[in-house]
Amino acid sequence: MKKHIVLLPGDGIGPEVTKAAKQVLEAVAGRYQHTFTFESHDIGGAAIDQHETPLPEDTVEACKKADGVFLGAVGGPKWDQLPGHMRPEKGLLGIRKQLGLFANLRPVQAFQQLLHASPLKEEVVAGSDLLIVRELTGGLYFGEPRERRDNGQSVVDTLSYKRSEIERIVEKAFESAQVRRKHVTSVDKANVLESSRMWREVVEEKKADYPDVEVEHMLVDAAAMRLVTNPSSFDVIVTENMFGDILSDEASVLTGSLGMLPSASVRQDGVGLYEPVHGSAPDIAGENKANPLASILSVAMMLKHSFGMHEEAETVEAAVHEVLHSGFHTADLQLKDGVEVSGSQMASKVIEQISANDTTENIMRCYV
Ligand SMILES: NC(=O)c1ccc[n+]([C@@H]2O[C@H](COP(=O)([O-])OP(=O)(O)OC[C@H]3O[C@@H](n4cnc5c(N)ncnc54)[C@H](O)[C@@H]3O)[C@@H](O)[C@H]2O)c1
DSSP: OEEEEEEEEESTTHHHHHHHHHHHHHHHHHHHTOEEEEEEOOOHHHHHHHHSSSSOHHHHHHHHHOSEEEEEEOOOGGGTTSOGGGSHHHHHHHHHHHTTOOEEEEEEEOOGGGGGGSSSOHHHHTTOEEEEEEEOSSGGGTEEEEEEETTTTEEEEEOOOOHHHHHHHHHHHHHHHHTTTSEEEEEEOTTTOHHHHHHHHHHHHHGGGOTTSEEEEEEHHHHHHHHHHOGGGOSEEEEOHHHHHHHHHHHHTTTSOGGGOEEEEEOTTSOEEEEESSOOOTTTTTTTOOOOHHHHHHHHHHHHHTTOOHHHHHHHHHHHHHHHHTTEEOGGGOOSSSEEOOHHHHHHHHHHHHHHHHHHHHHHHHHO
16 A cells, blocks of 8 residues: 655654654555655744744645654744744644644553553553543634733633534544444533533434444543543543543543653544654753654554554554563653663664564465
8 A cells, every 4th residue: 555644753852753653654564565655844843943934834735645644743942932823833733723633532541561650559540541532623722702802801712613513523432432442431511511512412413323332421520530530441532622632631641651642633534643642852852762652653543543554553552562561661661670772772672573573474474
């Protein structure tokens, strides 16, 4: 299969983890006889420095033509004092909007080797394996008007959703649950907000189309509590933009390291932008300390969600599990035992594992 991938390395550790992502894609292409072509473009602070805008037009055009987009990270102290429209994050928000990526998928999985690094008791976090499906392009962050009024004495933000916007994200959640443990928790604030009451109505209507999926409704405050008291009870959580923003960050600390968390932002036709959850980590940029596993797991999501390459995605995920199981870890994982490796060495270990499996299978094929 031929696929064209746009790489947006961005700032700080972004270029380091993007290099690892590209190497893993090349290893997958080699193993499965795919042809992956790549082009790199600027975004965020790097784009501000080169083009005086966080999202140059040629970056947008290239992304629109791509089969998949990988983004490293944007931002850093160098650009913190710039006015709002020139901030690196504008590049990220802008590209999601331009590509119409309405669904943010954030899996959170507790790795056995890393349970001790969780802020929760090991027995509470053990077995957690959940997916947050967050609406990304509507709600309070985009509603108009939003403005100061009465000479700055009052302020308004607007929470608005079209029924069709709720329907498509709810469908995405049901579809995701069908290939997982078939359980959806829809999170809202229906005791207070009209938008949440419509959200609940849509979930109730849509569930008839997915009879194999069990549904529960939960208020956002209760969901926030259950995420820290019983995270393993969740499978798929679906929610609107702001609730999803907060809950996905809460969920992200459960597993102990930001360096392990992948994410995807997708639309109905499968085109997507894949990125690690972490930021540009300016404190370790250029030191080869960045954990590339969040990026490598984001590549697995790209293979699965945008390219329909499920076996390839499982090979990448299995390689990550195997490397961790063998005791290799980067500094951020703070394992008591095992061997600490640099970011690039970690990427090489995963690639070796992908290729090692290849060799074993090839040998097996020769004997059959
Ligand atoms: N999606 C994005 O591009 C994104 C997301 C969050 C923050 N940011 C930006 O990144 C910059 C730094 O933000 P921050 O410090 O709050 O968050 P951060 O995620 O960059 O870093 C938080 C801490 O985690 C560590 N860390 C993060 N990723 C790591 C990795 N892969 N391996 C090892 N350690 C890792 C960092 O060293 C740091 O100590 C800011 O400019 C912020 O706006 C960007």
